[in-house]
Structures are given as C-alpha cells and as structure tokens.
Amino acid sequence: MMSWYYIFNAMLFMYPALMAVYCIISASxxxxxxxxxxxKPKYSKMKLEDVPLVxxxxxxYNEADNLDDAIPYLLKLKYPKFELIFINDGSKDDTGKIIDRWAQKDSRIVALHQENAGKASALNHGLTVAKGKYVGCIDGDAVLDYKAVDYMVQALESNPQFGAVTGNPRVRNRSTILGCLQTSEFSSIIGLIKRAQSVMGTIFTVSGVCCLFRVEAMQKIGGWSTNMITEDIDVSWKLQTSGYNIVYEPRALCWTLMPETIRGLFKQRLRWAQGGAETIIKYFPQVWRLKNRRxxxxYIEYFLTAFWAYSLIIVLCINTYLQITEETFEISIFRPLMTVLFLTFFLQYMFSLFLDSRYEKGLLRYSLYCIWYxxxxxxxxxxxxVFGIPKAIFRNKSKLAVWTSPDRGV
Structure with missing residues (x-):
C-alpha cells in the first residue's frame, strides 16, 4: 500500500495538471x-459627439529608444476620439525632449514632466489632467492594435459595474529562445488563466501594459498606490474590493517587449511574485468581508499555490536526501504521472492554440516551445x-516604489 508520503508527493506533482484542467474547462x-x-464595436461610424473620449x-522612464517607434502607431488608432498623455518620470535620457517634440506636432498629445517617483505616481499625475471618460494605461515600448481601444471601450460601456478592462498582451521580440518561450506562455497559459478567472467574475491582475479604467472608479478609489511594487496588481484588488469588476477583452491586442535574458526574466517574475504577495497581504482584511465573497x-487559490511551492521545495530536498543516503525513495511510481502531466499540458497547448489563432496567425511555429514550456x-x-513572499513581507512599504528600466530583449 502506498504510504501517505508518496500520496502527498503525487498530489504535489499533479497540482499543475489539476490547474491546467480547471483552466481548460473554465476557458472553454x-x-x-x-x-x-x-x-464588433461601431464607434468609427458614430457621431463624434456621441463617442466617449479616452x-x-x-x-x-528612459524610453528614448522606443518612443519614436511607438508614438506613430498610437496616432493611427482607429478609435475616433482620444488624447495621449505622456508622463516623463524623471528620465535620464532624452525621453522628455522626445515627448515635447511630438506634443508640438500633434494637438492630441500632452507632455507632462515630474521628478522620478515611480510608475504609479506618474499615472496619478496623468489622471489629474485626463479629460476622458475612460483612462488607458500602456507602456512606452508597447504597440497597440489599431482597434484595441474600440474593444476595451465597448467592454466598459456594456456594464457600469466594470471598473476596468484588461487587454491581451503579445510578445514583440521573438529572436531568441526565451522570446519564443514567452510567446508560448502568453498564448498557452496567461490567456487561459484570464479566461478562467473571468468565469469566476474576478481577475487577479489587469495587464499593466494594456488596460483601460473608468475615470469615475479611479477617482473613487484614490488612484494608484505609490508604495506597491506592482501597481497593476494592487489597483486590480483595490477596484474589486471597492465593489467594481474587471473584464478581460482578448481582442484588445498589445505587443510589448519582454526580457530575453535569464537574469532579466527572473528579475521580472520575482518582482511580479513579490507584488502579488504584497497585494494579498495588504487586502487580507477587506477580502474576507461578505461583500467580497466573489x-x-x-484568494484561496493563491494560498494553495504558495503552499504547493514551499511544500514542493521541501519534499524535493527530502527525496534527494533519501535517494542519496538510503536509496529508499521509489521514483518509478511517478512515471505514469509524468505521462498524465505531459498529456495535460499538450491538451492545454492545443486548446490555447485554437483560441489564440483567432487573433494571431502563425502560432504553430512555436509549438515545440508551447508543449513543454x-x-x-x-x-x-x-x-x-518562494523568494518573493519573504521580500513582500519585509519590504519597507513607506517608500515610493520607483522603477528601473527593465530588460527589453536583445
């Protein structure tokens, strides 16, 4: 008879497969x-005075290398009524000069400048001058699909209870293995997770690179928190604990640069993990109120995943010790489980490819990466x-969460 320890090992081993099956069913x-x-939205055919301003x-922050490429794309958006607010957050390069130059060329562009105080502070600064009914947030290196704003506005217009809509980020740089891997991730994992969370009626985080907010809701919650390491995760929970919902719009595509070095990728994901943990801790008292039961x-899923991570580290150490010192740990029982895990991931990949091929062609070329990523x-x-949770617990929250330029690929 298999001991409880082997059963516990098997449960830990199969947890990712269980989550994959759940995501497939919910996303379906x-x-x-x-x-x-x-x-399809029809804002381009409406009278201009009836179109909500965005x-x-x-x-x-130090976006001089990207702005001259990104701004022309933004100016060509199909949405008929928008303004662009660029906030220079104390950049050390020519970012300020570039946005001033473009502001002189096009009346739809507003250039703001401030001392370096972080992304959340910059967004709050922009919110004070924004004239729109809705306010969007994209990164300086991002390239929006020409119809992305139309789709996001349509989502917010459909339900006044929606405080924000999150778009569908795609990876621009795919010249290295890591770039292709992340293309696979956004196609086969993140999109499924967002769809599965939408079925529950909640979203763990908007995609900070492409999202749109109801100005009224942002003013009600006091804008973005300037002391949180990931302002996008924090504002998602800030909105949802205040009674608003967030909706996922897969048609709102946005191409962004992602890390293409192992160091850059790990640094980015560690920051995401730390920011998620900070948010979970911060909103612990509010979440358990009855009105936030959705x-x-x-919330429970987050704690289960955290428990899984720490438990897996511990049992891997124990199993390695048993195998080296006593050769008593039986590995063969995990071979059928590995087969089940592989088949589950393969099914996840095939289904996600079916979903995302509707929005981006040619994903099949990344199939080798998708299957095992x-x-x-x-x-x-x-x-x-494992490393992000302690960093979240002990980080000094009284300081501004300022940023450094991320790894944008090679």
Missing part, C-alpha cells in the same frame, strides 16, 4: 458562451514565489 465556457458572442496615459476562490512556467512560479 468563457470562449464559447461569452467571447464567441462579442459583437485618455491614454503612457508613463515613461474574491474568495481566487508549462514545466518551465511552474518551476519559475515555484522559485519566484
């Missing part, structure tokens, strides 16, 4: 009953959670 429901019934904010499943994803998730 979302795709066929919600996503598949979305209609203020798109672009916080910038957030309970996602979930192993890497869960390993990276485990390591960053």
């Amino acid at each position: 429901y979302y795709y066929f009953f919600i996503e598949g019934k979305l209609k 203020s798109i904010m672009v916080p910038c 957030l309970w499943p996602m 979930p192993y890497v994803y869960w390993l990276l998730n485990m390591v960053t959670l």
Whole structure:
C-alpha cells in the first residue's frame, strides 16, 4: 500500500495538471458562451459627439529608444476620439525632449514632466489632467492594435459595474529562445488563466501594459498606490474590493517587449511574485468581508499555490536526501504521472492554440516551445514565489516604489 508520503508527493506533482484542467474547462465556457458572442464595436461610424473620449496615459522612464517607434502607431488608432498623455518620470535620457517634440506636432498629445517617483505616481499625475471618460494605461515600448481601444471601450460601456478592462498582451521580440518561450506562455497559459478567472467574475491582475479604467472608479478609489511594487496588481484588488469588476477583452491586442535574458526574466517574475504577495497581504482584511465573497476562490487559490511551492521545495530536498543516503525513495511510481502531466499540458497547448489563432496567425511555429514550456512556467512560479513572499513581507512599504528600466530583449 502506498504510504501517505508518496500520496502527498503525487498530489504535489499533479497540482499543475489539476490547474491546467480547471483552466481548460473554465476557458472553454468563457470562449464559447461569452467571447464567441462579442459583437464588433461601431464607434468609427458614430457621431463624434456621441463617442466617449479616452485618455491614454503612457508613463515613461528612459524610453528614448522606443518612443519614436511607438508614438506613430498610437496616432493611427482607429478609435475616433482620444488624447495621449505622456508622463516623463524623471528620465535620464532624452525621453522628455522626445515627448515635447511630438506634443508640438500633434494637438492630441500632452507632455507632462515630474521628478522620478515611480510608475504609479506618474499615472496619478496623468489622471489629474485626463479629460476622458475612460483612462488607458500602456507602456512606452508597447504597440497597440489599431482597434484595441474600440474593444476595451465597448467592454466598459456594456456594464457600469466594470471598473476596468484588461487587454491581451503579445510578445514583440521573438529572436531568441526565451522570446519564443514567452510567446508560448502568453498564448498557452496567461490567456487561459484570464479566461478562467473571468468565469469566476474576478481577475487577479489587469495587464499593466494594456488596460483601460473608468475615470469615475479611479477617482473613487484614490488612484494608484505609490508604495506597491506592482501597481497593476494592487489597483486590480483595490477596484474589486471597492465593489467594481474587471473584464478581460482578448481582442484588445498589445505587443510589448519582454526580457530575453535569464537574469532579466527572473528579475521580472520575482518582482511580479513579490507584488502579488504584497497585494494579498495588504487586502487580507477587506477580502474576507461578505461583500467580497466573489474574491474568495481566487484568494484561496493563491494560498494553495504558495503552499504547493514551499511544500514542493521541501519534499524535493527530502527525496534527494533519501535517494542519496538510503536509496529508499521509489521514483518509478511517478512515471505514469509524468505521462498524465505531459498529456495535460499538450491538451492545454492545443486548446490555447485554437483560441489564440483567432487573433494571431502563425502560432504553430512555436509549438515545440508551447508543449513543454508549462514545466518551465511552474518551476519559475515555484522559485519566484518562494523568494518573493519573504521580500513582500519585509519590504519597507513607506517608500515610493520607483522603477528601473527593465530588460527589453536583445
């Protein structure tokens, strides 16, 4: 008879497969009953006075290398009524000069400048001058799909209870293995997770690179928190604990640069893990109120995943010790489980490819990476959670969360 220890090992080993199955089932429901019934927006055919004004904010820190490429794309957006607010957050390069130059060329562009105080501070600065009913947030290196704003506005217009809509980020740089791997991740994992969370009615985080907020809701919650390491995760929970919902819009595509070095990728994911933990800790008292009960499943899932990460580290150490010293740990029982895990990840990949091929063609070329990348994803998730949670607990929250320029690829 298998001992409780082997059963516990098997449960830990199969946890990623269980989550994959859950995401596939939930995402299937979302795709066929919600996503598949979305209609095309018609703002380009409406009278201009009837179209809601959108203020798109672009916080910038040392973005001189990207702005001259990104701004022309933004000016060509199909949405008929928008303004662009660029906030120079104390950049040390020519970012300020570039946005001033573009502001002189086009009346839709507003250039703001401030001392370096972090992305959240820059967004709050932009919010004070924004004239739109809705305010968007994208990164300085991002390239929005020309119809992305139309889709996001349509989502917010459909329900006044929606405080924000998160778009569908895609990886621009795919010249290295890590770039291709992250293309696989955004296609086969993140999109499924967002769809599955949408079925529950909650989203763990908006994608900071592409999101749109209801100005009224942002003013009600006091804007972005300037002391949180990941302002996008924090504002998601800030909105949802205040009674608003967040919706996922897969048609709102946004291409962004991602890290293409192991060091850069790990640093980015560690910051995400730390920011998630900070947010979970911060909103612990509010979440357990009865009015926020829709957030309970996602909150419990976070603790289960954190428990999984620490437990897996511990049992791996114990199993290695048993195998080296006593040769008593039986590995063969995990071979069928490995087969089940692989088949589950393969099913996840095939289904996600079916979903995302609707929005981006040519994903099949990344199939070699997609099939086995979930192993890497869960390993990276485990390591960053183990290190990120203590960093979240002990970080000094009284200081501003300022940023440094991320690894943008090679």
